[in-house]
Amino acid sequence: MVHLNKGPGEVVLLLGNEAIARGAIEACVKFVTGYPGTPASEILEALVPIADKLNMYVNWAINEKVALEMAIGSAFCGVRSLVVMKHVGVNVAADPLMTLAYTGLKGGLVLISADDPQCHTSQTEQDNRHYAMLAKIPVLEPADPNEAKEMCKEAFNLSEDLELPVMLRTTPRVSHTTCPVTLGEIVKKEVKPVFDKNIDRWVCVGPTALNRHKWLEQQQSKAKELLEKSIFNKVISESSDIKLGIITVGVAYTYVLDALRRINKSVSILKLFGSFPLPEKVIANFLIGKRRVLIIEELDPILEQAVRDISHKHAIPAKIMGKFDGLLPLEGELTPDHVQSAVLSFLGKSRKPKITNFYKQSLPVRPLSFCAGCPHRATYYVIKKALSQFKDKNYVILGDIGCYTIGKFAPFKMLDTCLCMGASIGTALGFALQSAYDHVIAVLGDSTFLHSGIPALINTVYNKANVKVLILDNEETAMTGHQPHPGVGLDAKGNMLKKVAIEDVVKGCGVNFVKIVDPYNLNLSLEVISEALTFNGPAVVIFRRECALTYVRKHKNEISRYRVDNTKCKKCLICISQLSCPAIIKTKEDAVEITDSCTGCGLCAAVCPSKAIFKES
């Protein structure tokens, strides 16, 4: 369905993330890595099927920091390298990023930061343009998939011209938008990897670092100069009132175009390549002669503040409006409604076109639930059951980032905290050292444990803390689309690499109590977790069972499903209220039915008090 290797000139429908992948191909990128995270994952995945043909290294890394460091090593050798992650992944990779800006590089390095205004799938909606400003590296912000592809290519040129990493910042409305994209020429260039050894540049400490900081500051004016001339700065000037203007960046530009057409107004627009470093001359020229200028950008008013500074510096009396005036919200993603309303207010229209909400009542929501047959459902069921045996003991469960975060929702409601990747164990250690709870339990997944759980586990052992770590191992990074990781031993293409067994890692961290159990085996699971809870000291239980979706994909034709015997069913609905399995539904006739999405895990049969659920022969 994806035509990433088609020839130039063709117009194909591409997802924003696929367009970025095509941009990387056209830019002759030879090294691609990252860590899965919505909305970034499809970029690397789109490259997997054609990587070999293009002689391109494409594989997931254990976490974002390691991914960036790998890309740095590759770029130091002069090879164009792309590293993809979601916005919070940049927090993990921030350490090498800051120093990379000092050392600079030889081969182009582009960091995709897939931001998530609206927290569609994230714990924060942090605005990663701040990272670009902190590191003092350019950040490009595409408005749509076409521009995303072009900007990806341009980011590599810019990176090599400046010898700096460049950030390409996307948002879900670019990453996950599909539109026709015009394919370009694929540059074919074989680069021989060469590293130019130089301790005064690459060994960045002390006086060397100070020198490199000076160099970085010098690069700023060069960067500004290049970006003053960026083809992605556009002035659309058909204003009916030349004293008004709009400055915008990223996907907000598309909302502005639609809003102006709808309200049938023309206002001159300055659309910028991105938000840092800003083309001061382009902006000042746009501001001259304007009475009022509206700034439209998502999340923090970074552009707005900078434009205010520029107008002040150049003594241009234009009134700069936007988020500081409350015309647009500081939180959440922008919508066509927001932008239209802000533009109308800006134009001083007191009579706005009537927008009517026909329906105002709140509707039942569909909370995320575990998939049919998900092993995590069984695990949470067992955890709940095990804890109910110790009625006189209080407990706290520290959560983490992954499918198992769904344990937060009904019917389990088992999580007390969730912060970021790998935080469960460290937070648990903090709780344990406070001795406020009898049972301190950390719950995290296999990929998350490898990503950033290991140091915290070592610190737990070191502190002899009574923390129980439950690793819900479904043998992949499931939440983001079933990516492999070192614990599975496969690469992104499905080839076998070295498998790093999680239990060996856990033992290596010094944990004495390590048990592996199949969560479908409810009795044994209950026994093991109860034993872990009564064990004095750090204990790790690995609940290992392949992700149900992956299992179904592999074994489509050999699934024995469960069914309901309606002569025995007493309609107590315990199967639904305690398990919330999407395969179990209530029919129009009020009967309980198990649909074909059943994967045959049998958990419902185990909890049914009437023994009304049986396995299909």
Added chain:
Amino acid sequence: MSEYNLVVAGVGGQGIILFSRMLAEAALRSGFKAIVGQSFTAAQRYGSVVAFVRIGKDVYSPLIGTNEANIIVGFEPLEALRYINLLSRSRLVLLNVNKVLPVSVILKTEKYPEISEIENIVKQIRGRLLKLDATQVARSLGDERIMNMVMLGALSTVKNFPISSSSLVESIKRNSPQSMVDKNIEAFRAGRCLLLQQEQDFNFQSNKNLVA
């Protein structure tokens, strides 16, 4: 036509993404620009899923604002109602009446809205509601998963719809796995026939009323 906006609303697993892609590809072949804004984060996990399909010469953003949609294609009644405010006045709701009950409704902690709520709104804004049980049609064809193709067929009958039915069939051929091509086209035709029949009955009824 400057823009034609469709909101496709349903539940994860109902095939909304593929439906939207087929629509967009057909639009492209018909000489229009097409943009699909989609939320597929919860796609596999039974959450609400929505896609915004925008067709026209002059469309830019991947989202549809309040009262800007020409059609709400509801794969599920509750989800259609969730996005009903995006509908423009005197426009159309195409609805699969088959409900997918949220757990809270099954456990009676929340109430599933009546389909009449949609009927009332449509009446109030002088729009139109086209109902069909696309899930039932798909089931009768032997596979519930092709409900999305039944809906595509139904959509193809809508008056002044800018994309031809043959162009949609071409999209089905290009985007279906080999083993599903015939089945998907069959479902498309079933949806199309059902709606054409309904339309005929509707016209007959309204003519009769007129005479009376």
